Amino acid sequence: MKQLAILSIARRRRLLNDEVLTALAESSWEILDISGSDVTDVGLATVANVCSNLRAVDISRCEKITNAGVSKIVSHCLSLEILRCGGCPRSEFTARRCLNLLKPKLNTLEEDSWEELDTLDIGGGAESLRWLVWPKIDDNSKETLAAECPRVTINPQPSLYDLSGSKVPVEALASVPLDHSIVEDVDPKTWAVSAAPRRPVAPSNPNDPPEIPIAERFRLAYVEREARLAPKRAKRERQQRRRAERDYMMNDIDARSIALASQASRNLRKS
Structure with missing residues (x-):
């Protein structure tokens, strides 16, 4: 993929x-x-x-x-x-x-x-x-x-x-x-093409390292992007999981009853 x-x-x-x-x-x-x-x-x-x-x-x-x-x-x-x-x-x-x-x-x-x-x-x-x-x-x-x-x-x-x-x-x-x-x-910005004018290409130096093939540059850019977005995705997944658990607790009668009973039990212990 x-x-x-x-x-x-x-x-x-x-x-x-x-x-x-x-x-x-x-x-x-x-x-x-x-x-x-x-x-x-x-x-x-x-x-x-x-x-x-x-x-x-x-x-x-x-x-x-x-x-x-x-x-x-x-x-x-x-x-x-x-x-x-x-x-x-x-x-x-x-x-x-x-x-x-x-x-x-x-x-x-x-x-x-x-x-x-x-x-x-x-x-x-x-x-x-x-x-x-x-x-x-x-x-x-x-x-x-x-x-x-x-x-x-x-x-x-x-x-x-x-x-x-x-x-x-x-x-x-x-x-x-x-x-x-x-x-x-x-993100569509990934394939946005800059409209900046091209700079003149300087003559290549035989001692310079070989240019990275375009396919490899794309692969490295994709890997870098994935690493940059990984924390955001993890945070979004945690938020979605907590939201799903909250919805479940609000909509499921048995789960809500258990939650209320647990909260009442904690209040009694504190008193």
């Missing part, structure tokens, strides 16, 4: 690229929001190999990602349910080029009996995809997907239900950033 938080902050500060992404990637990730970043097909392919459990991916407004990168995500992340795309001319073009990747396919079967077939032998394409967030989808693409991918819901709304009766996941709502839950407790 910490790595994802660092990734989300880097994206918001417009510092997310292949180097940062590949340095932070973890196999436990289930969501990936690289929208509006400088990530390329190379970085996306690397993440597809590492994070094979991804179920929601946002590549909208990514000008350096093509259908080749999306193909890696589709082929390696077999649990992919939600895909966000479009948002800029290049990303719109990539989304249209990816239509064939989303269509179900029947592979060439060479086994002698059905018992010997594996699920992967029967079908291909984005078999698990159920939600496609593409706000400016063109009519032709929409008709194609509706005809050939009826299992995929395009631009779902909060009140929409699919055929199985399951509610639309919040990750499939265009109005909510995909990585919102990752940074909802993080």
Whole structure:
């Protein structure tokens, strides 16, 4: 979760690229929001190999990602349910080029009996995809997907239900950033970009220590922030615990009776 938080902050500060992404990637990730970043097909392919459990991916407004990168995500992340795309001319073009990747396919079967077939032998394409967030989808693409991918819901709304009766996941709502839950407790000042003018960069000295990679700087900043906020969180948890105990004592008759009896007993002993 910490790595994802660092990734989300880097994206918001417009510092997310292949180097940062590949340095932070973890196999436990289930969501990936690289929208509006400088990530390329190379970085996306690397993440597809590492994070094979991804179920929601946002590549909208990514000008350096093509259908080749999306193909890696589709082929390696077999649990992919939600895909966000479009948002800029290049990303719109990539989304249209990816239509064939989303269509179900029947592979060439060479086994002698059905018992010997594996699920992967029967079908291909984005078999698990159920939600496609593409706000400016063109009519032709929409008709194609509706005809050939009826299992995929395009631009779902909060009140929409699919055929199985399951509610639309919040990750499939265009109005909510995909990585919102990752940074909802993080102060927005963390990713605020200073408007101060840049100072001229002095020539590097070969005797100077090597510059810390940007991913490591983000990690250190996150660790420092966690250490700084830990006392405040502990205090807040104690206050919440005391408040809960007080509410319990006020609302529970038995607990209130015991408390009153204990107080009366102390008063009698003092007298």
